[in-house]
Amino acid sequence: MDIAGTGLKATIEEYENFRLGQELDGNTYLEADASWFRYLLSGVVKGQKTIDPVINNALSNEWPLSRIDSTMRAILRAGVFELIKKKDVVAKVVIVEYVEVAKAFFDGDEPKVINGILDRVARPIRGYELDN
Numbered sequence: 278m279d280i281a282g283t284g285l286k287a288t289i290e291e292y293e294n295f296r297l298g299q300e301l302d303g304n305t306y307l308e309a310d311a312s313w314f315r316y317l318l319s320g321v322v323k324g325q326k327t328i329d330p331v332i333n334n335a336l337s338n339e340w341p342l343s344r345i346d347s348t349m350r351a352i353l354r355a356g357v358f359e360l361i362k363k364k365d366v367v368a369k370v371v372i373v374e375y376v377e378v379a380k381a382f383f384d385g386d387e388p389k390v391i392n393g394i395l396d397r398v399a400r401p402i403r404g405y406e407l408d409n
Contacts, residue, residue, distance in 0.1 A: 285318065285319060285322050317355055317358065317359075320358050320362060321351075321354045321355055321358045324358055324361070324362075325354065327361075328354050328357045328358055328361070329342055329354070331357055331361070331398055331402075332353050332354070332357055332394065332398065334398075335394050335397035335398045336394065346387075348382050348383075349379070349383075349387060349390070349391065352375055352378055352379050352382075352391055353375075353391065353394055353395070355375065355378075356371060356372065356374075356375035356391070356395045356398075357395070357398050359371045359375075360372075360395070360398060360399050360402055360403060361402060364403075367406055368399045368402075368403040368406040368407055369406065369407065371395070371399075372392060372395045372396060372399060375391055375395060376388045376391055376392045376395075379391040
């Protein structure tokens with residue numbers, strides 16, 4: 278959505294119809310729960326004005342969210358949305374899952390950066406889970 282400038286509905290339709298469980302440009306996308314995908318994407322978009330400041334507070338002043346790669350921003354936004362909204366999923370599990378998502382897109386240190394930022398975000402929200 279950041280790169281193409283498409284809206285929520287168009288993005289959801291594209292992924293459901295042409296990506297999830299499909300082959301595109303030689304890559305086969307795994308099947309996914311479409312209702313979860315819609316919930317997650319809709320929640321991130323609707324909550325972005327709340328989510329982005331939470332992420333920015335975990336970043337250094339020299340690297341605000343606007344300077345971060347768009348794929349990393351999307352991963353962070355989804356991870357923070359889950360940390361805030363999905364209390365039924367253990368915080369450590371949320372963080373590990375989004376680190377794995379980052380590994381699908383990046384070969385360098387980006388997954389470690391995602392891990393560190395999500396950990397910093399999770400501590401004030403759900404630190405009681407991380408200290409055990």
